[in-house]
Amino acid sequence: MTVSAQQEQELLQRVPTGLLINGEWVEASSGKTLPVYDPATGKELLRIQDGNSDDALKALTAADEAQAEWALTAPRERAEILRRAFDIVMERAEDFALLMTLEMGKPLAEARGEVNYGAEFLRWFSEETVRHYGRYGNTPESKLTMIVRHKPVGPSLLVTPWNFPLAMATRKVGPAVASGSTMVLKPAQLTPLTSQYFAQAMLDAGLPAGVLNVVSGSSASAISGPLLKDRRLRKLSFTGSTPVGRRLMADAAENVLRTSMELGGNAPLIVFDDADLDKAVQGAMDAKLRNMGEACTAANRILVHEDVADAFQSKFAEAMRARKVGRGTEPDVNVGPIIDDKAREDVHGLVTEAVDAGAKVVTGGQKVEGEGYFYEPTVLSVLEDSPILKQEIFGPVAPVVKFKDEAHAIRLANASEYGLAAYIFTENHNRALRVADQIEFGLIGFNAGVISNAAAPFGGVKHSGLGREGGAEGIEEYTTVQYIGMPNPHTQN
Structure with a gap:
C-alpha cells in the first residue's frame, strides 16, 4: 500500500x-x-x-x-x-x-x-x-x-x-x-x-x-x-x-x-556453460540490483561462458527491463533512486565511457527524467578490456563479458584490486569448489546471489x-x- x-x-x-x-x-x-x-x-x-x-x-x-x-x-x-x-x-x-x-x-x-x-x-x-x-x-x-x-x-x-x-x-x-x-x-x-x-x-x-x-x-x-x-x-x-x-x-x-x-568491491558473477540459466539470471538480478546496485557486494562484472552468453544476456536484459523504477514508498516499485545527483552522474559517466570504448547498450543506459536521482536498469555487452570492468559501479548497471573456459574465467575474476564477493553459477559442485580455491575473494556465492548473514563472517582480501x-x-x-x-x-x- x-x-x-x-x-x-x-x-x-x-x-x-x-x-x-x-x-x-x-x-x-x-x-x-x-x-x-x-x-x-x-x-x-x-x-x-x-x-x-x-x-x-x-x-x-x-x-x-x-x-x-x-x-x-x-x-x-x-x-x-x-x-x-x-x-x-x-x-x-x-x-x-x-x-x-x-x-x-x-x-x-x-x-x-x-x-x-x-x-x-x-x-x-x-x-x-x-x-x-x-x-x-x-x-x-x-x-x-x-x-x-x-x-x-x-x-x-x-x-x-x-x-x-x-x-x-x-x-x-x-x-x-x-x-x-x-x-x-x-x-x-x-x-x-x-x-x-x-x-x-x-x-x-x-x-x-x-x-x-x-x-x-x-x-x-x-x-x-x-x-x-x-x-x-x-x-x-x-x-x-x-x-x-x-x-x-x-x-x-x-x-x-x-x-x-x-x-570497496568489484564482484564477478561467473556463469558457466552448465549453469541453470534461469537460476543464474535470478542470481544476477539479486546480486546486481540489491540496493539499486549500491552495495560493495554488487555483481559488477557478469562473466558468461561464450556458449550460453547470448541466451543468458537476452533473459537477463528482459528481467532488467521488467523492473519498475520509482520512489520506494510507491506500490510495486523495486528499483529506487541513486543516493544523490553526483553519484548518478558518476554512474552515467561510467556507462558513457564504456560505450565510447566499444560497449553495446542492451537495455537502459540513461538517466530517468524528472525529480529525484533515478537511473534505468542497464545491461551492457562489453569486451574484457572495457574500462567499466575496473570500476566499482554503485548503480543498476551490469556489464556482461564472455569467457572461453574455466582458466579464462578465473583470470578475468582475479583481474581486480578488490577481493570482497564473487558468485559462481554451475551445476558441477567440483567445479564450484575448484574455482573458489583459485579466485581471490572473501565471500563466495554458489548458485546464490545474496549470501550475507549475521552468522557468517563478512569481509574481503586485497584492497577490499x-x-x-x-x-x-x-x-x-x-x-x-x-x-x-x-x-x-x-x-x-
Whole structure:
C-alpha cells in the first residue's frame, strides 16, 4: 500500500535530531544543523545537529569514562540488552523500513528485508556474548599453567556508510556491546536518521549512558581526525570506499589502533556453460540490483561462458527491463533512486565511457527524467578490456563479458584490486569448489546471489579490507587477547 505524507511526517517527528553524548541527545557545539534529503525527490526531510571536533571529543570522553564499568558488566547483562534491542527493532520494523526508504531510497520491501537482516546481528551477538570462550591448559613442558582470555578492546570509533543505514550500524554496535567495549558511532552524512533512531532503541533497551555515543556531522574528517589522534581511542571500524579507508588506516597507524576495514568491491558473477540459466539470471538480478546496485557486494562484472552468453544476456536484459523504477514508498516499485545527483552522474559517466570504448547498450543506459536521482536498469555487452570492468559501479548497471573456459574465467575474476564477493553459477559442485580455491575473494556465492548473514563472517582480501564482521569471528574484532602464566601446581614443591 502507498505510504501517506502524514505517516512520513509522524515518523520523522520521532527521530532524534541531536547528538547522543553520555546518554543525552544534545545540541552541537557549533549551533549548526545538517539537512537530510530524500533522493527520490531531492527535497529536504529533516535537519539534525551538525557535530564537529569538539563534539567528537566529548563523545570519546563519555565512552572512555564508561569503559571500565562497562567492561566489568556481566556477559549475561550485556546479552540481555542486545536481545531487548532486537525485540525493540522488530517491534519498530515498519518505522525503520520507512525511514531507510525516505533517506536512502531503497524500495520499502527491500528496506523491510534490511530490518530483518540488521536486527539479526543484535540477536546473534546477544547469543555470542555468553559464549566467548578463552583457554586453560599447561604449557608443553608443564612448567606453567596458561590462562588465555579475551578482554574488551576499549573505546571504538565506528564509521558507517550510507547504503545500509541499519545493518551497518548493528553489525558494528552488536559485537562491540557483546565484547564490553564502548563506542562513538559516526553515521554517514547522507543517511544519519536510521542510525539515530537505532541509537534511541539501544537506550530504550537499557544500554547505560556513555556506552554508545553518536556524532553525526557534515565533515567526517572533523569528527574522525581528532579521535584517531587521541590515545584514549583503541579501535577503528570503518565501512566505505577503499581510498578513504587507506587514509584512515594511515591515520590509525600513528596511534597503533586495532582496525577493521570493510572497503570497496568489484564482484564477478561467473556463469558457466552448465549453469541453470534461469537460476543464474535470478542470481544476477539479486546480486546486481540489491540496493539499486549500491552495495560493495554488487555483481559488477557478469562473466558468461561464450556458449550460453547470448541466451543468458537476452533473459537477463528482459528481467532488467521488467523492473519498475520509482520512489520506494510507491506500490510495486523495486528499483529506487541513486543516493544523490553526483553519484548518478558518476554512474552515467561510467556507462558513457564504456560505450565510447566499444560497449553495446542492451537495455537502459540513461538517466530517468524528472525529480529525484533515478537511473534505468542497464545491461551492457562489453569486451574484457572495457574500462567499466575496473570500476566499482554503485548503480543498476551490469556489464556482461564472455569467457572461453574455466582458466579464462578465473583470470578475468582475479583481474581486480578488490577481493570482497564473487558468485559462481554451475551445476558441477567440483567445479564450484575448484574455482573458489583459485579466485581471490572473501565471500563466495554458489548458485546464490545474496549470501550475507549475521552468522557468517563478512569481509574481503586485497584492497577490499581487513578483518571480518558477523559470525563467530565478529566479536574477536573488538577484543584483545591476554595470556596469564602461572606456575603449574603439579610441578611445584
